[in-house]
Amino acid sequence: MLNEAIKVDEIVNKNFPLFNLNKNRSETFSQFCRDFCELNEPLRRFQEGFQHQIQRLESNETLNPNIKLNYPLSSIFGRTFNIQVGFVIMLCCSSVFVLLSASYMNQFNYKRLWLALMACLCPLMASGTALGLLFLFGVRFGTVLCVTPFLVLAIGVDDAYLMIHAWQRIKSKEKEINRGIIETIKERVLVDTGPAILISALTNICADAIGSFTGSPEITLLCMGSMAAITVDFIYQVTFYAIDHYREQQIVPFFTMATIFVNNPGNLSNPSQIQRLNKLVNEMESLPESWGSSSTNYFIRDLSDFLGEESLNDLNNGSINEFLKWPENKHWKAFVRTDGENGTLKRFFFTTAYHGESLKEWAERANLQNKWRDIIDKYNDLNATVFNDEGLFLDLINNMPTDAWQSALSTLICMTTICALFMGGEWRTVILAGITIGSIILGTLGILAWMDITMDPIMMAALVISIGFSIDIPAHVSYHFYSSGKLIDYL
Numbered sequence: 001m002l003n004e005a006i007k008v009d010e011i012v013n014k015n016f017p018l019f020n021l022n023k024n025r026s027e028t029f030s031q032f033c034r035d036f037c038e039l040n041e042p043l044r045r046f047q048e049g050f051q052h053q054i055q056r057l058e059s060n061e062t063l064n065p066n067i068k069l070n071y072p073l074s075s076i077f078g079r080t081f082n083i084q085v086g087f088v089i090m091l092c093c094s095s096v097f098v099l100l101s102a103s104y105m106n107q108f109n110y111k112r113l114w115l116a117l118m119a120c121l122c123p124l125m126a127s128g129t130a131l132g133l134l135f136l137f138g139v140r141f142g143t144v145l146c147v148t149p150f151l152v153l154a155i156g157v158d159d160a161y162l163m164i165h166a167w168q169r170i171k172s173k174e175k176e177i178n179r180g181i182i183e184t185i186k187e188r189v190l191v192d193t194g195p196a197i198l199i200s201a202l203t204n205i206c207a208d209a210i211g212s213f214t215g216s217p218e219i220t221l222l223c224m225g226s227m228a229a230i231t232v233d234f235i236y237q238v239t240f241y242a243i244d245h246y247r248e249q250q251i252v253p254f255f256t257m258a259t260i261f262v263n264n265p266g267n268l269s270n271p272s273q274i275q276r277l278n279k280l281v282n283e284m285e286s287l288p289e290s291w292g293s294s295s296t297n298y299f300i301r302d303l304s305d306f307l308g309e310e311s312l313n314d315l316n317n318g319s320i321n322e323f324l325k326w327p328e329n330k331h332w333k334a335f336v337r338t339d340g341e342n343g344t345l346k347r348f349f350f351t352t353a354y355h356g357e358s359l360k361e362w363a364e365r366a367n368l369q370n371k372w373r374d375i376i377d378k379y380n381d382l383n384a385t386v387f388n389d390e391g392l393f394l395d396l397i398n399n400m401p402t403d404a405w406q407s408a409l410s411t412l413i414c415m416t417t418i419c420a421l422f423m424g425g426e427w428r429t430v431i432l433a434g435i436t437i438g439s440i441i442l443g444t445l446g447i448l449a450w451m452d453i454t455m456d457p458i459m460m461a462a463l464v465i466s467i468g469f470s471i472d473i474p475a476h477v478s479y480h481f482y483s484s485g486k487l488i489d490y491l
Contacts, residue, residue, distance in 0.1 A: 003047070005043060005047075006043070006044060006047055009043070009044075012029060013028060013029050013030040014028050014029075014030060015028070016028065016029060041327075041328070041331070124152075126152060126229055126230075126232040126235075127148055127152050127229045127232075129232045130148075130225065130228035130229040130231065130232040131148065131225060131228070131229065133228065133232075134224065134225060134228055139221075139224065140221070148225040148226050148229050152226065152229040152230055163189055163193050163197075166188075166189045166192045166193050195422065201230055201231070202414075202418050205227050205230055205231055206410075206414035206417075206418070209223070209227055254355050254356060254357060254359050254360060255353065255354070255355045255359070256353070256354050256355075256359055256365060256368070256388065256390070257295075257351055257352070257353045257354070257388070257389075258284065258351065258352055258353075258354065258372050258386055258387075258388055259349055259350075259351050259386070259387040259388070260280075260284065260349060260350055260351070260352075260372075260376065260384055260385070260386050260387075261347065261348075261349040261384065261385050261386075261387065262277070262280075262347060262348055262349065262350075262382050262383070262384045263347045263382075263383040263384065263385070264347070264381065264382055264383035265277065265345050265346075265347065265348060265382065266381070266382070268300075268320075268345055274300065276379070276381075276382070277300060277382070278300070280375070280376075280379050280382065280384065281296065281298050281350060281352070283375045283378075284296075284352050284372070284375060285352060287354065287368070287371055288356075289354040289355065289356045289358070289359060289368055290352065290353075290354055291352070291353040291354060291355050295352055295353035296350060296351065296352040296353075297335065297350055297351045297352075298350040298352075299332040299335050299336055299348060299350070302323075302329060302332065303319075303320070303323050306323050306326070306329065307319060307323070320336070320338060320345055321338065324336070324338075335348055335349055335350065336348040354368060361454055362393070362394065362397055362454060362459075363397055363454045365390060365394055366394040366395075366397040366398075369386075369388055369391060369394050372386045372388075373386060397455075400455040400459075400460050401455050403460060404445070404455055404460055404463060405445075407460075407463075407464055407467075408441045408445065408463075408467060411437075411441065411464075411467055412434065412437055412438050412441060415433070415434070415437050416430065416433070416434040416437070419433045419434070440467065441467055444463065444466060444467060445463075448463070
């Protein structure tokens with residue numbers, strides 16, 4: 001299997017040329033690649049070491065003590081490399097494709113499955129249309145928009161099943177089904193469910209419209225995306241669609257990584273400057289959540305091993321270029337930027353990892369990010385900055401409680417206003433609906449507080465979804481109660 005993996009890597013590197021417009025020639029991946037080109041080099045070294053040890057066993061010789069093929073860290077002649085990431089990627093890909101293959105073989109033949117499928121496709125198509133229109137008009141993309149399809153899916157599926165149930169209920173009363181009856185059934189379905197769906201859609205649209213004016217850019221972006229998607233979903237549902245337990249919690253939440261960019265490393269020929277850089281790295285590694293030096297990618301440590309401690313004190317401009325020319329050091333080219341042939345270091349970055357059970361909480365990750373920033377602030381002369389993939393969301397943690405109660409209050413006001421517009425003549429029904437919705441909101445917030453759940457961006461989105469989803473029920477009941485009263489008066 002290792003040999004086959006090496007062959008695949010060779011094919012990708014050498015057998016897929018692309019035309020380079022700048023150089024006016026075709027180049028293979030190994031020729032046009034600039035950074036991280038040797039990312040699979042640990043796999044090659046592991047395969048070579050494995051073959052070497054197998055040959056020694058076949059020759060009845062003892063294993064080479066300088067080659068240690070362990071997981072996740074292997075060592076060949078003193079050179080340590082990490083094979084953990086590649087193994088995890090391979091394991092995930094294998095698991096996903098095996099599960100997909102098993103699902104594909106278990107095919108369903110029930111005709112009702114198509115209705116369930118369309119109930120899910122309609123909101124997703126609406127999300128695609130709405131987000132596409134937003135991007136067309138220049139709205140920026142943000143990762144928080146990835147939540148929008150699931151938000152619209154929860155609301156859209158509920159409305160779709162209301163229509164399916166109404167269709168089945170009305171159809172069961174008809175003795176004979178023909179084309180004229182089908183048109184009548186469709187009309188009665190829209191009359192029966194249309195107002196309830198419209199109330200739900202208007203409530204969510206108005207709440208998102210108010211949320212679009214909050215101070216948090218990501219929350220504003222989420223509200224804009226949700227508002228557009230729900231609008232398109234409502235249009236889709238009342239047009240073409242009208243006729244027709246556990247999650248893994250022990251891998252990703254416990255791990256995070258900091259990327260520190262040093263924009264002014266200074267003169268590395270000065271030993272005190274290298275000591276200052278090392279002090280910054282050591283402080284980042286000394287935090288309680290740190291994974292330690294084994295998780296840190298810091299090129300000066302390999303440069304020190306390459307030159308030796310004494311030569312490192314006499315570092316000159318050409319030493320870094322000489323260091324980067326060696327095959328085992330080529331991957332460091334992605335971490336450093338030098339001044340052309342002169343070899344002067346202009347800037348570089350290093351990464352270090354953190355883990356711990358407490359990091360599954362957003363608040364703890366926000367505190368860890370603040371610790372990083374406190375350390376970086378001590379080294380203003382290095383012009384250093386720290387980057388984290390979740391930083392944009394972690395900065396919103398402190399503002400989450402305020403956004404939560406404002407969203408809940410906006411939802412209550414919007415829902416009460418819409419009920420008053422549709423049922424203005426029955427003020428008691430409107431008041432009852434408002435009290436019911438308010439009790440749902442207070443109950444949801446109270447239970448979360450009682451369970452000591454931290455408010456974070458994901459919980460904020462879940463809170464908005466759950467409140468918006470739950471108020472559909474009193475809205476439907478109130479409207480049908482109001483409609484029943486009008487029907488009794490008519491009779």
